[in-house]
Amino acid sequence: MSRSAFQVETVHLTQFEAGEARDRADFVRRLGDSLRDTGFVKVAGHRVEAADIRGAYDAARAFFALPEGTKRRYLLEGSGGARGFTPFGSEHAKDNPVGDLKEFWHVGQELPSGHPLQALYGENLWPEAEVPGFRAHTLALYRALEACAGTLLEALALYLGLPERSLADMIVDGNSILRIIHYPALRDRYLEGGVRSSAHEDINLITLLPAATDAGLQLQDREGNWHAVDAGAGEIVADAGDMLSRHVNLKIPSTTHRVVNPDSPDAVRYSMPFFCHPRPDVVLDCPDQLLAPGEARRFPPITAHAFLLQRLREIGLIN
Ligand SMILES: O=C(O)CCC(=O)C(=O)O
Ligand SMILES: [Fe+2]
Numbered sequence: 001m002s003r004s005a006f007q008v009e010t011v012h013l014t015q016f017e018a019g020e021a022r023d024r025a026d027f028v029r030r031l032g033d034s035l036r037d038t039g040f041v042k043v044a045g046h047r048v049e050a051a052d053i054r055g056a057y058d059a060a061r062a063f064f065a066l067p068e069g070t071k072r073r074y075l076l077e078g079s080g081g082a083r084g085f086t087p088f089g090s091e092h093a094k095d096n097p098v099g100d101l102k103e104f105w106h107v108g109q110e111l112p113s114g115h116p117l118q119a120l121y122g123e124n125l126w127p128e129a130e131v132p133g134f135r136a137h138t139l140a141l142y143r144a145l146e147a148c149a150g151t152l153l154e155a156l157a158l159y160l161g162l163p164e165r166s167l168a169d170m171i172v173d174g175n176s177i178l179r180i181i182h183y184p185a186l187r188d189r190y191l192e193g194g195v196r197s198s199a200h201e202d203i204n205l206i207t208l209l210p211a212a213t214d215a216g217l218q219l220q221d222r223e224g225n226w227h228a229v230d231a232g233a234g235e236i237v238a239d240a241g242d243m244l245s246r247h248v249n250l251k252i253p254s255t256t257h258r259v260v261n262p263d264s265p266d267a268v269r270y271s272m273p274f275f276c277h278p279r280p281d282v283v284l285d286c287p288d289q290l291l292a293p294g295e296a297r298r299f300p301p302i303t304a305h306a307f308l309l310q311r312l313r314e315i316g317l318i319n
Helices: 013-017 021-038 050-064 068-072 134-160 242-247 304-314
Strands: 010-012 040-044 084-086 103-108 177-183 197-200 206-210 217-220 226-228 236-240 257-259 269-271 274-276
Touching: 010 013, 010 021, 013 021, 013 134, 021 040, 021 134, 021 236, 050 103, 050 134, 050 177, 050 269, 103 134, 134 177, 134 206, 134 236, 134 274, 242 304
Parallel strands: 010 040
Antiparallel strands: 040 236, 084 103, 103 177, 177 269, 177 274, 197 257, 206 236, 206 274, 217 226, 217 257
C-alpha cells in the first residue's frame, strides 16, 4: 500500500442498522476492507449518546483529580488491574520496560447476581463517595459501547462469510472492559524514556474508542510509517485486536498503535477505549469455512481466558 493511498475509512452505522440490502452490503464491504487494510475504521451514525460520553469524561476528570492516596484506595492488589484504579506508570508495552505515562480505571462486565461467571470476573469498584454518579455514567457508556461492538461484529462476520451472529455471540456476557485513561500533563508527571502509550497491539477482539479529548493516537502501517488517527466529532474509532486476528487466521490484522507525547508540557488527555472480550470459555480457533483450500491454521486453539492471562503477564499487569 503506498503512503498516499493510506486511508482509515469512515462508515455510517445507520447504513447497516436501517439500510436496504444494498446499503448493508456496502457498509459491510467498507468496514471489512478498512479493517483488513489498516486494522482500523471510524464509525459515525452510531447510537452511543454524546451525553453518555460527556458524562463519563466528566466523572473521569473528577476521579483523577483526587489525591493519589484516595485513588489508591481503589487499587485491588493482585487483581492485575482488572477492576478499579491502576496507578501512573504501572502498565508497559511488551517491548518497553518503561511504564506508560498514564493512570486508568477499569469498569468490567456487570452480570445478574448468581451468574456463573460473576465469581471469575469479580465485582466492580465504585468511587461513589468521592464522585457521585461515576457508576451510572460509566456503566451507561459500557452498555452502549458493548451494543455497538456487537453490531460491528455482526457486519464483520458477514464480511468474512461467517454466520451473522458468530462473532457477536462470543461477547455476550463477555469479559469486556471499559478503560478510562488519564494522561497527565508531562510537566506534572514524567518517567525518563516514557511515552503516553507505547507501541502495542490490543489483546481483545475489537476495541472501540470514543473520540479522545486531545490528539495523539497513531497507527503503524505495514511499511512502518506512522499515521495520526483522529476521530471527527462524535465518531468512534474501532480497531482489531489479537484475539480477532488469531481467530480469523490473520485475515484481519491487529495493528500496532501508540499515543505519542504532546509538544506542550501542559497538555492533558483523556480517552476511553472499550476492549471487547469474549466470554472466558470461548475458544479462539479459525472456522473451517475461512480457510482457503490447502491453507493451514497458523495457531492452535486457545480459550479467550488462557490467551488473556498469557498477554497480561507480558505487559506486567499480573505475575
Ligand atoms: O488513549 C488512546 O487513544 C488509545 C489507548 C490504547 O491504545 C490502549 O489503551 O490500548
Ligand atoms: Fe490500544
